[in-house]
Amino acid sequence: MVDDFDYRFSSEVFDDQTGLVYYNHRYYSPELGMWLSKDPIGERGGYNLYGMVGNNAVDKF
Structure with a gap:
């Protein structure tokens, strides 16, 4: 069933x-x-260019 949804x-x-x-x-x-x-914003978002919200989404939102 889950395969039916994008x-x-x-x-x-x-x-x-x-x-x-x-x-x-x-x-x-x-x-x-x-x-x-x-x-895509480069180092302006932090030095880890492959990260997102410091790998801690719970505390960022």
Whole structure:
């Protein structure tokens, strides 16, 4: 049943063919648990270019 939906845990579309989630500017791999490309804003978002909200989304929102 879950395969019938493009939206799963994330608010973005999951691609069944690649297994990736596209977040408007870069791809996220749920299997690897990481982004596959650098943060498009560069070091302005922090020195970890592959991170998001300091890897602590609960405290950031």
